[in-house]
C-alpha cells in the first residue's frame with residue numbers, strides 16, 4: 159500500500175536537495191506518487207543568477223521502491239546532457255519523518271515551462287497537428303530515445319507516451335519519466351522468470367503502448383529497443399490521429415498489428431508508411447531508432463541529427479584492429495548510393511594516399527544521393543577528418559564492409575537494392591576542422607542482442623548498473639552537415655540475427671522469400687514431375703473442376719499441352735537440380751543465378767557462392783519464421799531446457815503435442831482427407847453401377863481400413879495419444895455395400911417403396927463414345943493419387959494422344 163501523500167509545500171519553503179538550495183515557487187501538479195513544484199535554485203555565489211527548476215517530491219513506501227526511484231535518477235544522470243531529455247540537476251533521498259519505513263525523495267530537474275505535450279495537443283483539438291509539426295515533435299522525441307538506445311548496454315524507456323513528453327521554454331520537446339527504464343529483458347526461460355517479467359511489464363508499461371512481444375511472452379522475443387520503437391509508432395499515430403491505433407480493438411489486434419489509418423486528418427503516405435514500419439508485429443522487422451530518425455529527417459528535408467551508432471558499432475565489430483590502424487593517415491568517408499547494380503567499390507592499396515586535385519581536394523562525385531559521413535569513419539579509424547573530396551578515394555574498407563553494404567535492410571522500402579559506396583563530398587569541407595572523436599565502442603553490438611543473464615536469481619530484468627554505463631551518447635551526435643542518411647548504411651541487428659551458425663551472412667535471406675519459394679519447384683526433378691503429374695491428373699479426372707473434363711475437353715487441350723510441354727522442357731534441360739550452368743545452357747530463365755550468398759569465412763573474407771537449392775533450403779531465415787511456441791520449445795530443448803518445454807506446454811493456450819506428433823497428425827489428416835474425398839464419390843458411383851464398381855469399392859474400403867489401422871497403430875510412436883478425428887474414422891464408414899446389405903437384411907427393415915415411373919427423372923443417355931474405360935481410370939486415380947507421377951512420359955503422351963487426338 160502506498161503511503162498517503164504529504165501536505166503540499168507552501169510557496170517560499172526552502173529545501174536542500176543534494177548540494178543545491180531550492181525555494182518552492184508554486185505547486186504545479188501531482189503524478190502517481192509525486193508532487194511537482196516549480197522552485198528557484200538559490201545560487202551558491204552571488205555572481206550567478208537564480209534559475210527556475212522543477213522539483214519533484216516523491217513518497218516511497220519501502221526500500222524496494224526506493225531502488226526503483228534510484229534507477230530513475232541514475233538514468234536521468236546518464237542522460238543529463240541530452241537536449242531532448244529533461245535534464246537532471248540534483249536529487250536527495252531521506253527517511254520520512256513518519257517513522258513508518260517510508261522514504262522521501264526530492265528530484266531537482268530542468269523546468270519545462272511550456273508544460274506537457276498532452277496540453278499542447280489539447281489546444282489543437284479542432285485543427286489538428288500538421289505534418290511538419292508532427293515530424294518536429296517526433297524528431298525531438300526520437301533524439302531523446304536515441305540517446306538511451308545509444309548507451310552500452312542500451313536503456314529501454316518502456317513508457318514512451320504522449321504524457322511523458324514535455325515542452326521547454328525554447329520549444330524543445332523532451333522525454334521525461336524514467337521510472338520504467340530497464341535494460342534488455344531476455345525471453346523468459348522458466349515459469350518463475352515468465353511470471354516475473356509479466357508482472358514487471360504490467361507494472362511499468364501502458365497498455366495501449368505495449369508491444370506484441372510484451373503481451374505474448376511465449377513468442378520468445380526479448381524486450382529491447384524495438385519495444386520502444388513500437389511505442390514510438392503508437393506515439394506517432396496518436397500525434398496524428400489523437401487516438402491510439404488499438405484503442406477499440408485491444409490486445410488481439412496488437413498481437414497481429416491489425417490497425418487502420420483514419421481518414422481525418424490526412425497525412426502523407428510516407429508518414430503512414432513510417433507508422434506501419436514501426437508497428438510491425440515482428441520486432442526484428444521494425445526499424446531501429448537511427449533508421450526512424452533518418453526517415454523523419456528525410457521527410458523534413460533536413461540533415462539527420464545523429465550518427466547511426468548501430469552501424470558504427472557493426473563496422474567496428476567486424477573491422478580487424480590492424481586494418482583500422484592502417485587506415486590512419488587519411489580520411490575515409492562512406493556514402494550511400496542507391497542503385498540496383500552490384501556494389502562497385504573501388505579498391506586501391508591501403509598505403510596509397512588519395513590523389514588530390516590541384517586545389518587540394520578530390521573530384522567531387524557527381525551523385526546527389528551521396529551524403530558524407532566523416533564522423534563515422536573517423537570514429538573507426540580514430541583519424542582526424544581531412545578535407546578530401548571526390549570519388550578517387552583510397553578505399554580500403556575491410557571486406558566485411560562490403561557485406562554490410564550488401565546486407566541492406568531498408569525498413570521502409572522492401573527490396574530496395576542499394577549499396578555502400580565511398581566518396582568524399584562537399585560537406586566534408588565544412589567539417590575538416592572537426593575534431594576527431596576518440597570514441598571507441600568497447601562492446602560489440604552483438605552483446606545487445608544476446609540474452610543477458612539475470613544479475614540475480616530473482617528475475618531477468620537485469621539490474622542495469624546505470625552509473626557504470628558509459629555515456630557514449632554524446633559522441634553519437636554528429637555535426638549537422640555530417641549525418642548518416644542511409645537506408646543502406648543502417649545495419650541493424652537483423653543482419654546479425656541472420657548470420658548462420660557458420661558465420662554466414664545470407665544476402666538472400668534479406669530479400670523476400672519469394673525468390674526461394676519460386677525457385678523450389680524448378681529445382682528438383684521430382685517436384686516437377688509431381689507438379690506435372692498432378693496437373694495432368696486434374697485435367698484427366700476433372701478434379702477441382704465444376705464441369706466434367708469430358709465436356710470441356712476442348713478447353714483442356716491447351717492445359718494438357720502445357721503440362722506436357724512443361725515436362726518436355728524440364729526433360730530437355732537435362733537437369734532439375736537447379737544447377738545454374740545447365741539452366742543457362744538451356745536458356746532457361748536463371749532465377750537461381752541472381753541468388754548468391756555472401757559468406758564471411760573465419761578469416762572475414764567474403765566469398766560469393768552460387769546457391770544450390772540445398773543451400774537455399776539450409777539458409778536460416780529467422781525473419782521469415784513466425785516464432786511459435788513449438789519453435790521456442792525446440793530451441794529451448796536444444797539448450798537442454800526440458801523443464802521449459804514442460805512449462806510452456808502446461809501454459810500454452812492451445813494443446814501442443816510434440817512437433818513430430820503434430821506434423822504426423824497433419825500429414826495423416828491430409829492423407830485421410832484425400833482418401834476419403836476420393837472414396838466418397840466412388841461410393842455413390844458404386845451404388846448405381848453394379849458389381850464391377852462394387853468389388854472395386856471393396857478394395858478401396860479395405861485399403862482405407864488398413865490405412866486407418868496404420869494410422870492408429872502409428873499412434874504408439876507418438877508421445878501423446880491421438881484423438882481420432884472424423885477424417886480418420888471416415889474410411890471405416892465406407893463399407894462394402896454387400897456387408898451393408900447383409901446387415902440391412904438381418905434387421906429386416908421394410909423395403910422402400912419404388913418411386914412411380916412418372917416421378918423418376920429421365921436423364922439423357924450418355925453418348926456411346928464417352929462410355930467405357932474412363933470410369934475405371936477415375937477409380938485408378940482415386941486409388942493411387944501418385945499414379946500419373948509414376949507413369950513414364952512416353953506412356954502418358956501415348957495415352958493422351960489416343961484419347962484426345964484433336965488436342966495434340
Ligand SMILES: Nc1ncnc2c1ncn2[C@@H]1O[C@H](COP(=O)(O)OP(=O)(O)OP(=O)(O)O)[C@@H](O)[C@H]1O
Nearest residue numbers: 187188189190191192194212244268269270274335
Ligand atoms: N520538469 C518538468 N517541468 C514541467 N512539468 C513537469 C516536469 N516534470 C513533471 N512535470 C509535470 O508533472 C506531471 C507528472 O510528472 P511525472 O510524470 O514525472 O510524475 P509521476 O509521478 O512519475 O507521474 P506518473 O505516475 O504519471 O508517471 C507531468 O505530467 C508534467 O505535467
